[in-house]
Amino acid sequence: MVGWEYPPFQTGGLAVHCYELTHALAAKGVEIDFFMPKTDSEIEVEHDAINIVPVTHVRHGAYVTRQAYGPDFFSDLHAFNNAAADEIAKRCKAGACYSLVHHHDWMTAFAAMKAKYALDLPMISTFHSTEYDRAGMFPNEYQLNIERQAMAADDRTITVSNYMKRQLVEKFGVDEKKIRVIYNAVRADDFRKHWEVKHGREKMVLFLGRLAEQKAPAQFLYAAKRVLQIEPHTRFVIAGTGDMLGYLINLSISLGIGEHVTFIGYLPDDQKKLVYAKSDVYVMASVSEPFGITALEAMASGTPVIVSKTSGAAEVTPHKLSVDFWDVNALAEKIVALLRYRVLSDTLGKAEFADAQTLTWDKIADQTIQVYNEVAKG
Amino acid sequence: MMTAICFYFQVHQPVRLRHVSLFDEPKGGSLYGRYFDDELNRQVFNKVADKCYLPTNALMLKLINQHQGKFRISYSLTGTFLEQAKRYRPEVLDSFRALAETGCVEFLNETYFHSLSSLFEEKAEFLEQVRMHTEELHGLFGLTSDVFRNTEALFSNDIARLVEEIGYKGIVSEGYETTLGWRSPNYLYSVRGCQKIKALLRNYKLSDDVSYRFSARWWPEWPLTSEKYATWLASSPGQCINLFMDYETFGEHQWKETGIFEFMEHMPGEVLKHQHIEFMTPSEVIRENPPVGEIDVPNPISWADMERDTSAWLGNGMQRECFRLLEGMEQQVKEARDSEMLHVWRLLQNSDHLYYLCTKSWADGDVHKYFSPFSSPYDGFINYMNILQDFKRQAEKA
Numbered sequence: 005m006v007g008w009e010y011p012p013f014q015t016g017g018l019a020v021h022c023y024e025l026t027h028a029l030a031a032k033g034v035e036i037d038f039f040m041p042k043t044d045s046e047i048e049v050e051h052d053a054i055n056i057v058p059v060t061h062v063r064h065g066a067y068v069t070r071q072a073y074g075p076d077f078f079s080d081l082h083a084f085n086n087a088a089a090d091e092i093a094k095r096c097k098a099g100a101c102y103s104l105v106h107h108h109d110w111m112t113a114f115a116a117m118k119a120k121y122a123l124d125l126p127m128i129s130t131f132h133s134t135e136y137d138r139a140g141m142f143p144n145e146y147q148l149n150i151e152r153q154a155m156a157a158d159d160r161t162i163t164v165s166n167y168m169k170r171q172l173v174e175k176f177g178v179d180e181k182k183i184r185v186i187y188n189a190v191r192a193d194d195f196r197k198h199w200e201v202k203h204g205r206e207k208m209v210l211f212l213g214r215l216a217e218q219k220a221p222a223q224f225l226y227a228a229k230r231v232l233q234i235e236p237h238t239r240f241v242i243a244g245t246g247d248m249l250g251y252l253i254n255l256s257i258s259l260g261i262g263e264h265v266t267f268i269g270y271l272p273d274d275q276k277k278l279v280y281a282k283s284d285v286y287v288m289a290s291v292s293e294p295f296g297i298t299a300l301e302a303m304a305s306g307t308p309v310i311v312s313k314t315s316g317a318a319e320v321t322p323h324k325l326s327v328d329f330w331d332v333n334a335l336a337e338k339i340v341a342l343l344r345y346r347v348l349s350d351t352l353g354k355a356e357f358a359d360a361q362t363l364t365w366d367k368i369a370d371q372t373i374q375v376y377n378e379v380a381k382g
Numbered sequence: 383m384m385t386a387i388c389f390y391f392q393v394h395q396p397v398r399l400r401h402v403s404l405f406d407e408p409k410g411g412s413l414y415g416r417y418f419d420d421e422l423n424r425q426v427f428n429k430v431a432d433k434c435y436l437p438t439n440a441l442m443l444k445l446i447n448q449h450q451g452k453f454r455i456s457y458s459l460t461g462t463f464l465e466q467a468k469r470y471r472p473e474v475l476d477s478f479r480a481l482a483e484t485g486c487v488e489f490l491n492e493t494y495f496h497s498l499s500s501l502f503e504e505k506a507e508f509l510e511q512v513r514m515h516t517e518e519l520h521g522l523f524g525l526t527s528d529v530f531r532n533t534e535a536l537f538s539n540d541i542a543r544l545v546e547e548i549g550y551k552g553i554v555s556e557g558y559e560t561t562l563g564w565r566s567p568n569y570l571y572s573v574r575g576c577q578k579i580k581a582l583l584r585n586y587k588l589s590d591d592v593s594y595r596f597s598a599r600w601w602p603e604w605p606l607t608s609e610k611y612a613t614w615l616a617s618s619p620g621q622c623i624n625l626f627m628d629y630e631t632f633g634e635h636q637w638k639e640t641g642i643f644e645f646m647e648h649m650p651g652e653v654l655k656h657q658h659i660e661f662m663t664p665s666e667v668i669r670e671n672p673p674v675g676e677i678d679v680p681n682p683i684s685w686a687d688m689e690r691d692t693s694a695w696l697g698n699g700m701q702r703e704c705f706r707l708l709e710g711m712e713q714q715v716k717e718a719r720d721s722e723m724l725h726v727w728r729l730l731q732n733s734d735h736l737y738y739l740c741t742k743s744w745a746d747g748d749v750h751k752y753f754s755p756f757s758s759p760y761d762g763f764i765n766y767m768n769i770l771q772d773f774k775r776q777a778e779k780a
Contacts, residue, residue, distance in 0.1 A: 230405065233405075234404065234405065322741075322758065323741065323760070324758070324760070325758065325760050325761065325764075326757070326758070333403075333405070336405070337403055337404060337405065337764070338764065340404050340405075341404070341763075341764040341767070341768075344404075345763070345764070345767055347699045347700050347703045348700060348760060348763055348764065348767070350699060351698055351699050351700050351741065351760075352760055355741060
C-alpha cells in the first residue's frame with residue numbers, strides 16, 4: 005500500500021483512515037508493506053503484518069500545510085513517488101511477492117502506476133476526494149490529470165460513497181463496473197455520548213472542519229443569523245481553521261451575531277470528542293463532501309446531524325436531516341426544530357448513535373478484501 | 383356447507399399538509415387553508431380518481447350487473463375521502479352511489495376522520511366520529527351497516543366492547559397468528575369481554591396475494607391468474623374468506639399495466655364456477671354464521687406492518703408526542719365552540735400524519751416511504767409539529 009501519511013504524523017483524515025484500514029486488514033491476515041514519505045515522527049504499529057517503509061523526505065513545510073503547494077512541493081512529490089516505486093521494485097527483486105498495489109488519492113498515484121506497469125501488479129486506488137471536491141469550480145488541471153491517469157490505470161477504483169462514484173462516472177468517465185463503494189468507519193467507542201453534559205441553558209450548534217468554501221462555513225453563519233432571530237439563546241461554535249477564518253470573523257460581526265459565534269480553532273482529538281458530545285446539533289452542510297467523516301463522528305457521539313445532500317455521509321443512514329447546501333432557510337429551520345423539539349433530537353440522536361456502531365473498520369476490511377480478491381495475483 | 387368470499391375495500395385519501403415554517407406566519411386565509419395543501423390534495427385526488435376510483439367503480443358495477451346479484455362486495459369510505467370527492471370530483475361520489483343502488487354493496491362504518499381516536503383515554507370523541515360517519519353515509523346512500531371497521535383495522539377487546547355498546551353486530555380486523563394461534567381466519571369469532579359481537583378477520587395471505595404480491599416478479603406464483611386465484615379460494619375451508627385491501631390496489635398500487643383490472647374482471651366468473659363458494663357482504667356473513675371460538679386481544683392490533691400493532695403510528699417518541707399533544711387539546715378545542723377549529727383539529731387526527739413519522743427500517747420502512755410526501759420521517763415530524771404548535775396557539779387565542 006502506498007500512502008501519504010500515517011499517525012502520529014497527520015494533516016487530515018487520510019492518516020487515520022490508513023492506520024485503521026491497515027490494522028483491520030492485518031487482523032484478517034493481510035500482510036502490508038506501507039510506503040510513505042519519511043517523517044521526523046516515530047511511527048508505531050500494533051501488528052506484525054504491517055511494515056511501514058519510509059522513503060525519501062518530503063520538505064517539511066509544504067508537507068504539513070497541504071494547501072500551500074509551492075513549486076518545490078511538486079518536485080518533492082515526484083521524488084517520493086519515484087523512490088516509492090523503486091523501493092517496491094527492489095523488494096520484489098529481493099523476493100517479496102506482492103498480490104497488488106493499493107494507494108490513496110492523487111499524491112501517491114504515480115508510484116502505484118509505476119509499480120503496476122513495471123511489475124505487472126494489479127492496481128487499486130482509493131479516492132477520498134477528487135480535485136473537483138477540493139477546488140470546486142476551478143480545479144487544478146495538473147491534479148485532475150493525475151487523477152484521470154490513475155483511474156484509467158486502475159483495475160479497481162474504490163470510492164467512499166455513491167455520491168463520489170457518480171462523480172467519477174460523470175466527470176472522469178470511469179467505467180462504473182470497475183468502481184466499488186466502501187464507506188468510512190469510526191471507532192464508535194471513542195465517541196461515547198456524554199448524555200449528561202447537555203443541560204446548559206444555552207444550546208450549542210457546531211461546525212467542525214476546514215474553513216474553506218467547500219465546507220460552506222459562510223452558509224452556517226447566515227443560517228445562524230436566522231436561527232438567532234427566534235432562538236436567541238444559542239451559541240454557534242466554529243471549530244477548525246483555514247483560509248476563510250478572517251473573512252468569517254468579519255462576516256459574523258457584520259451580520260450582528262458576533263457575540264453568539266465562537267471560533268475555537270483547530271481541536272486536538274480529546275477536545276474534539278468533548279465538543280461533539282456537548283453540541284446539540286452538528287451541521288455539515290458542505291458544498292461537496294465525498295464522505296464527511298465528521299458527520300459519522302458526531303453520530304457516534306449521539307449528536308443529531310444535519311448533512312448536505314451532496315455528501316457521502318448522507319448515504320450511510322436514513323436517520324438524518326439533510327439540506328441543499330445553498331438552502332440557508334431550510335438549514336435554519338432544521339436547526340431550530342432540533343433545538344426546540346427535544347423528542348426530535350432524542351429520537352434522531354439515538355438512531356444515529358446506533359447506526360454509527362454498525363459502521364466498523366472490521367466491516368470495511370471485509371469489503372476491501374473482497375475487492376482485493378477480485379484482482380489479486382496468485 | 384358454502385364458504386363466503388367477503389371482499390371489503392378501504393377507500394381513503396389523507397388530507398395532506400402544507401409546508402409550515404417556524405419563521406413565517408402560515409399563509410392561507412382560513413384555518414383550513416393555513417395547514418392543508420388544497421392544490422396538492424386536488425392533484426392527488428384527481429390522479430387517483432382517474433387511475434383507480436372511476437375505472438374500478440365502473441368495472442365493479444359491470445360485474446355486479448353481469449352476475450345478477452351473485453357478485454357482492456363492501457367498502458369503507460372515510461370522511462376525508464368523501465369530503466375531497468365532493469370538493470374535487472363529484473362524479474366519483476356518483477359512481478359510488480350507482481354501486482349503492484345495486485343492493486349488492488355494503489358500506490361499513492368507521493371513524494369519519496380515519497383517526498386513532500379509539501386510542502384516546504376519553505372515548506367520547508371516538509363515538510362522536512363514528513356517529514358523524516354513520517350519518518354521512520346514510521345521508522349519501524340511504525344505507526346503514528351492522529359492521530364496524532376501525533381505522534387501519536385497529537382492534538382490541540375494549541374497542542370491540544365499545545362498538546358493541548353502540549349497536550354493531552360485527553367488527554373487522556386482522557387475522558394474524560398472534561391473535562389466532564393455530565386457528566384459521568376463515569371463521570367468525572366472539573371477543574373476550576363482549577356479549578354477541580362477531581369478529582371478521584382478514585385472511586392476510588390471500589388478501590396480500592392480490593394487493594401486495596400481484597405484480598411481484600420475485601413471487602414464484604407470478605403471474606397470478608383469476609383462475610388460479612379462484613382455485614386457491616375454493617380450496618380454503620371455512621365460513622368466510624375475508625379479503626380486505628386498499629381499494630387503491632386497483633390502478634394505483636398495482637398499475638393498470640400489471641393486468642390487475644383484467645384479473646378482477648374475470649375473477650367473479652372463475653369463483654362462481656365452484657359450486658361451494660359464493661360472494662357475501664360482511665353483514666350477510668355475520669347474519670348467517672355463528673362464531674366458532676373466542677379471541678382475546680388485550681392490546682390493540684392492526685393490519686399494518688410486520689408487528690400488526692400500533693407501532694406504525696405510535697412506535698417512536700415523535701409519534702407519541704404529536705398524538706398526545708392533539709389528544710390533550712380536546713377540551714380546549716371543544717370549549718372554543720368554533721366549528722372550523724373543531725373540524726381542523728379532527729382533520730389533523732388523520733392517522734396518515736403519524737404514519738409518515740415512522741422510523742422503522744427494512745421492508746415496512748419502504749412501505750411508509752412509498753406513501754409519505756416527506757423526504758424523511760424527521761422532516762415529517764418537523765412540519766407536523768410546527769403545525770400542531772401553531773394550531774395550539776390559535777386555539778389558545780380563541
